[in-house]
Amino acid sequence: MTEYLSYQFTDNQDVVNTFDELPLWSAAFGLLLLKHVHLQPDITVLDLGSGTGFPLIELAERLGTSCKLYGLDPWKNANDRARHKIQSYGLRHVEVLDGSADNIPFDNDSIDLVVSNLGVNNFDNAPVVFQECHRVLKPKGKLALTTNLDGHWKTFYQVFEDTLLQLGKTQEAEQLLEQQAHRGTTESVSRLFSTNGFKVTRFYQDTLEMHFLDGSALLNHHFVKLGWLSSWRDFLPEEERVRIFTALEVNLNASAKKSGGLHLTVPMLFMEGEKDA
Ligand SMILES: C[S@@+](CC[C@H](N)C(=O)[O-])C[C@H]1O[C@@H](n2cnc3c(N)ncnc32)[C@H](O)[C@@H]1O
Known part of the structure; x- marks a missing residue:
């Protein structure tokens, strides 16, 4: 249980490369997700559009090893990067799969929680992706996402x-x-949930301020x-x-x-x- 006590900081390229890696853009939305998502033991989690491993890996570390996590993304270079981090952090309960959210490689009723940071509602064919989430989630399973809304910049x-x-x-x-009108509103995102078999349970809005000279x-x-x-x-x-x-x-x-x-x-x-x- 106390394996972590043997940890010694080793200054090497791997540590430095993975220390300084998250776009602030992803971070802002990911923090909103991590603030509100419910953490539970013994669950299976799927991160759609996990990119270079965020929030997949952070969530895996916050949930701990009673949970099993999967990331899914068609972006092969990003997936390799995520796998590299997973290996470098020594995590054995998280895995990255190459693939698309409109054809999720999991059985019906097999996942407890699907998360997506800046993902699912913006993917091509979003309704199909929501239907796929519905298919793979267990009854009462949750889909939690973040997105930017109409009014962006x-x-x-x-x-x-x-x-x-x-x-x-x-x-x-x-x-x-x-182009701007295609960006979602709280109502339009909510409709994507409700027309695809989900009851909206919670939502929170926030504002990100970005200043440039x-x-x-x-x-x-x-x-x-x-x-x-x-x-x-x-x-x-x-x-x-x-x-x-x-x-x-x-x-x-x-x-x-x-x-x-x-x-x-x-x-x-x-x-x-x-x-x-
Ligand atoms: C805006 S990025 C967000 C990446 C990451 N979640 C983050 O917060 O940094 C959107 C991600 O969705 C992925 N993506 C695009 N279409 C997808 C699809 N159909 N299925 C799964 N992932 C997809 C992209 O490759 C990219 O990694």
Whole structure:
């Protein structure tokens, strides 16, 4: 029982690599999930879209070894990274599987808790994914997820829309609005639960505040480029992108100068549903 007493800190590449690895974006939503998810002994947990191992591995460590945890993600490089961490932390009750949430490789009624941080409701074919969650969960099993909501980075999108209108790009401004409209609301996420056999048991909203010095800093941020740039760039005519983004950056910087920085907010949601018995 007291195996941990023999632990000695060893300074090596593995420890350093895994010490400094979680995007702050994932962390903010993961903390909301970890704050509200119910921890119980002897349960089987599935993390859908477990990426490089978050919150899968943290949850495995917080639950301890009476529980068995699985991560599922089609992203092979991320799964290898997660497996590396699991091995490096010496965890034997957590496993990562390659695969997609629209075809979950588990039997009916076999899982107690499905979690997903920034996952399931945003996957292609979300209703099928919810039906798969329903199938693999035991009666009264829980699905707990986090997501960002409509209103995400409103200040940024307002300046983007104004810039497009200023340049006479009315059609593109409409496309930008349509893009935003696809983001969920508490009601639309709740409907995804209820139309797929879940009773919503709890939900909590929170706000993430993200401050940048200006638009130049925002647009050059490595994680902003990874997570959002393609959705802002690819719907614009290729030959106009430099002109539009130059104007956008100028406008964002002017707005930041007026407001003492670019202050962006993200509405966050934790929602939990129970499988109808
Ligand atoms: C925004 S990332 C979140 C990753 C991780 N949960 C975190 O908090 O850092 C979404 C993840 O979902 C995965 N994903 C996308 N489509 C999926 C699907 N159909 N089934 C399972 N995972 C999927 C992606 O590969 C990615 O790892």
